[in-house]
Amino acid sequence: MRAVIAEDAVLLREGLVRLLEEGGFDVVACVDNGEDLLRAVEQHQPDVCVVDVRMPPTFNDEGVKAALVIRRQWPDVAILMLSQYVEERYAVDLIAGDSRGIGYLLKDRVADVREFLEALRRVAMGGAALDPEVVTQLLVRSGKQDPLEQLSPREREVLGLMAEGRTNGLIAEALVVTEGAVEKHVTNIFNKLGLPPADQAHRRVLAVLRYLEHGTDNHA
Template sequence: MRAVIAEDSVLLRIGVAKVLETAGFRVVAETADAEGLLRAVDEHRPDIAVVDVRMPPGFTDEGVRAALVIRRQWPDTAILLLSQYVEERYAADLLSTDSGGVGYLLKQRVADVEEFIEALRRVAAGGTALDPQVVAQLLVRRGAADPLDRLTPRELEVLGLMAEGRSNAGIASHLVVGESAVAKHINNILAKLDLPPAEGAHRRVLAVLRFLGRG
C-alpha cells in the first residue's frame, strides 16, 4: 500500500517513514506543509496519508483543513492525523465526513511501533483509530443531559473502545471477556442510542459519532 507523510519535523517524519516501511507500506512522498500534502495526494493517490495537525505557515489547523479537502476530493485515501496534544474536535470533524478510513493519534503513539502499525493498518483498511486520551477527554466533557446517560458504565467502556477503533475481538481481549459478551453489550448500546437497523459497521460508526457529539 502507498503512503504520503505530511510532517514538518524532519526527525519525526523519518521515524514515521521507517515505521510505515516496516509495516509494508511504500512511502511515495514526504512533505512539510499542507500545500505539499495536497499536491502529493493529487499526484500519487495514496492509500493513506499520515498528517500532522499543525503545520506551516500558521501551525494551527492546516493539517486538518487539508485532510478535510482530501476526504472530499480523494475519498479513497485514508487519513491518520497526528497531534502533539489532545484536540478531540479534530477527530470529530474527520469522523463526521465519512464512515471509515480515519484516525487521530497523539504523536507519542509512534514510539509504540506495534500499536502504531496496528492503527495504520486498521485505518488503511477503512476502519478508525482514535487515541485513548481523546476518548477519555470526551467522557469527561459529557453534559448532564447527554443521551449516553442511558448506558451502563460497562457499555460506556465498550463504546469508548469502539471509538478507539477496536474490533469485537480486541475489545474482548482488553476487557478479558468473551466476544459474545462484547456483542451483547454492543447490541444494547445500539438499541439504547435508538440507532436504526443498518449494516453492522455503519451502526458502529453512528454510535461512535453519537459518542463524539455529532450524531
C-alpha cells in the same frame, strides 16, 4: 501500500518514514505543510496519509483542513491524523463524514509500535482508529449532560475499544470476556445513547458522533 507523510518536525518525520518502511509501507512522499500535502496526494494517489494536525505556516489547523480537502477530492485516500491535541472544530467534520479509512490518534498515547502499525493498516484498508480520548471529548462537546454518564464503567471500556476500530471479538479478547458479553454491552451502549447497533465497530462510533454533533434523534 503507498503512504504520504505530512509532519513538520524533522525527527518525527524521519522516524515515521523508517517505521512505515520497516512495516511494509512504500513512503512515496514526505512534506511539512498542507499545500505540499495536497500536491503530493494529487501526484501519487497514495493508499493512506499520515498527517499532523498543526503544521506551517500558522501551526494551527492546516493539517486537518488539508485532510478535509483530501476527503472531498480523493475519497479513496485513507487518512490517519496524528496530533498532540483534539482539534474539535474540524475533527467532527472529518470523523463524522464518510466512514471509510479514518484515524485520529494522540501522539502522546501512541506508545506501541506494533499497535500503531496495525491501526495504520486498518485505516488504509478502510477501517477506523480513533483514540478513546478523542471520542470522549467529541461526545461531550455539545455542552449538554455528559452522554457517557449513562454508561457503566465496563460499557465505557467497550466504547473506548470500539473507538479504536476493534471488532467484538477483539474487544472480548482485550477484556478477557466472551464475545456474547461484549455484544450485550454494545447493545446497552446504543440503547442508552438512543442509537441502534450497526454491523461494524467504526461505523457504530461514527454514528454516535454524528448523532451528538447534530443534536437530533435521527439515526445515522
